[in-house]
Amino acid sequence: MIRALFFAACLLVSGMSTAQPSWTKKASKSVITLKTFKADGTLLGSSGGFFLNEQGDAVSSYTLFRGAEKGIVLDADGREYAVECMLGANETYDVAKFRVAGIKKSSALKVSSASLPVGTSAWLLPYREQKNAIPGVVRKAEKFSSDYDYYTVAIQMPENAVGCPLLNEQGEVVGLMQASVRQGDTLNYAVSASYAEALHITGLSINDPALRATKIKIDLPAELDQAVLTLYVAASTYDSLRYAQLVTDFIERFPSAPDGYEYRAQLNYRANDFMAAQRDMEQAIKVADKKDEPHFSFSRLIYQKELYKSAIPFESWSLDKALQEAKLAYEFNPQPSYLHQQALVLYAQKNYQEASNVYAQLSSSSLRSPQLFYEASLCREQLADTLGQLALLDSAVALFNRPYLKEAAPFLLTRAQLRIEAGKYRDAVADLNDYEALMKTQVNDNFYYIRHQADVGGRLFQQALNDINRAIELRPDYDLYHAEKASLQIRVGLYDEAIATAKECIRLAPEYSDGYLFLGLAQCLTGKKEEGLPNLQRAKELGDPQADDLIKKYQ
Numbered sequence: 001m002i003r004a005l006f007f008a009a010c011l012l013v014s015g016m017s018t019a020q021p022s023w024t025k026k027a028s029k030s031v032i033t034l035k036t037f038k039a040d041g042t043l044l045g046s047s048g049g050f051f052l053n054e055q056g057d058a059v060s061s062y063t064l065f066r067g068a069e070k071g072i073v074l075d076a077d078g079r080e081y082a083v084e085c086m087l088g089a090n091e092t093y094d095v096a097k098f099r100v101a102g103i104k105k106s107s108a109l110k111v112s113s114a115s116l117p118v119g120t121s122a123w124l125l126p127y128r129e130q131k132n133a134i135p136g137v138v139r140k141a142e143k144f145s146s147d148y149d150y151y152t153v154a155i156q157m158p159e160n161a162v163g164c165p166l167l168n169e170q171g172e173v174v175g176l177m178q179a180s181v182r183q184g185d186t187l188n189y190a191v192s193a194s195y196a197e198a199l200h201i202t203g204l205s206i207n208d209p210a211l212r213a214t215k216i217k218i219d220l221p222a223e224l225d226q227a228v229l230t231l232y233v234a235a236s237t238y239d240s241l242r243y244a245q246l247v248t249d250f251i252e253r254f255p256s257a258p259d260g261y262e263y264r265a266q267l268n269y270r271a272n273d274f275m276a277a278q279r280d281m282e283q284a285i286k287v288a289d290k291k292d293e294p295h296f297s298f299s300r301l302i303y304q305k306e307l308y309k310s311a312i313p314f315e316s317w318s319l320d321k322a323l324q325e326a327k328l329a330y331e332f333n334p335q336p337s338y339l340h341q342q343a344l345v346l347y348a349q350k351n352y353q354e355a356s357n358v359y360a361q362l363s364s365s366s367l368r369s370p371q372l373f374y375e376a377s378l379c380r381e382q383l384a385d386t387l388g389q390l391a392l393l394d395s396a397v398a399l400f401n402r403p404y405l406k407e408a409a410p411f412l413l414t415r416a417q418l419r420i421e422a423g424k425y426r427d428a429v430a431d432l433n434d435y436e437a438l439m440k441t442q443v444n445d446n447f448y449y450i451r452h453q454a455d456v457g458g459r460l461f462q463q464a465l466n467d468i469n470r471a472i473e474l475r476p477d478y479d480l481y482h483a484e485k486a487s488l489q490i491r492v493g494l495y496d497e498a499i500a501t502a503k504e505c506i507r508l509a510p511e512y513s514d515g516y517l518f519l520g521l522a523q524c525l526t527g528k529k530e531e532g533l534p535n536l537q538r539a540k541e542l543g544d545p546q547a548d549d550l551i552k553k554y555q
Contacts, residue, residue, distance in 0.1 A: 023171030048164035088199025203229025425457030
């Protein structure tokens with residue numbers, strides 16, 4: 001009985017191998033061979049594949065693209081075409097989608113929208129060396145990514161058939177053959193052709209590890225917004241040559257979009273080709289539906305040039321031109337960001353009062369922020385309006401709630417420094433205390449020295465001693481800190497401690513007057529004039545202007 005069944009199965013396979021489907025000849029014209037190469041021309045490998053449409057889009061094995069610098073395709077007639085770009089890839093399922101360059105009209109297979117049930121016949125169509133379709137039977141169909149099938153097929157898979165199509169009885173492609181586990185296996189695998197067909201490029205695809213692993217360029221997304229996202233992401237990930245080519249491709253694909261011209265203008269600006277950058281910006285303005293956006297970008301580009309490349313002359317650009325473009329943007333669309341650009345340009349022009357007026361307008365806009373109030377405070381600083389500057393910094397800090405986040409730290413530090421200058425020492429100490437709490441691991445000796453000075457100004461002498469001690473702990477070999485400590489110790493009547501501190505100061509800097517001055521003064525204050533006066537005299541010899549008066553006082 002077993003022998004009879006085995007004999008019948010052999011007859012069935014034999015019959016299937018000879019009775020070719022009617023669509024075999026036509027479908028075989030869609031099958032291709034893919035070959036990829038390293039940068040030095042070394043062949044990475046070859047596999048099968050097939051065209052998805054008449055425009056030359058095809059699918060094959062992804063493995064060949066890893067590390068590939070170049071790819072070629074041989075069609076059913078042996079004609080050779082270059083792989084132009086990648087359209088998608090998935091390393092897990094070993095699938096790549098790509099476009100072939102230079103082909104007028106490719107023969108394509110229709111991808112089936114239906115799954116193949118278990119027990120259904122299927123046909124593997126290899127490349128032209130073996131013209132016959134190879135029969136098989138679906139043994140398992142497992143779902144992945146919700147809508148797609150991963151097939152296990154009872155089929156004898158020939159060499160170099162990875163990536164070749166698996167078709168149903170109607171000649172529609174249902175799967176893409178995967179590599180065999182072992183050569184000669186009678187059970188092989190295919191991933192859904194509809195999954196391969198659905199692969200596509202998005203704005204973030206250039207960060208896809210599978211696509212980054214190949215040197216063959218990635219196609220731009222078909223959707224404009226996604227293509228613009230690609231330009232944005234590529235600006236920080238591509239090298240300059242690859243990025244310039246991407247921008248060129250974008251302009252060719254979307255000639256009516258201003259974005260490509262704006263990005264190319266930036267590239268020309270970096271190359272100091274300001275005339276080319278101007279032509280690009282003028283073209284961006286010409287094609288844009290929303291004129292405000294390219295006018296704004298043009299203003300920023302000119303502003304950037306005048307700030308950082310003013311030594312390179314270009315008569316057509318100036319801060320006046322940057323201001324004009326910002327005003328044009330605002331006329332087309334009164335956005336706060338365009339008004340803010342005007343404020344920045346006015347500040348750069350040293351028109352501080354006018355810039356301050358614009359910042360006052362912005363203070364009640366959607367741009368209201370600590371940074372905006374800080375920028376406005378710089379205008380008041382230039383106008384020598386300390387009270388106005390401090391009020392604006394108060395507004396900046398007031399936008400943060402307690403407990404403060406680290407984002408508040410730079411504004412607290414700036415306000416503290418201004419409060420010190422204004423003689424508001426205790427208020428400054430409060431800001432510095434908040435700053436220290438936020439930046440505990442990043443404050444250094446200079447921070448404690450600054451707070452020590454504010455402490456002294458606010459007559460917070462114990463905290464001042466603590467802070468100068470902390471500064472010395474962080475930088476024990478800096479004589480200035482020891483001199484400041486000795487001065488403070490004398491001020492609060494710690495004369496013996498001041499003597500020890502001054503001696504350490506002299507040890508660190510024997511050629512500077514501070515240590516001798518404070519040592520001599522502390523000794524005189526403790527009644528040791530015979531020891532103190534020579535030290536004061538030494539301070540005088542080293543050029544200290546206070547020493548002479550002290551010598552007269554204690555002689």
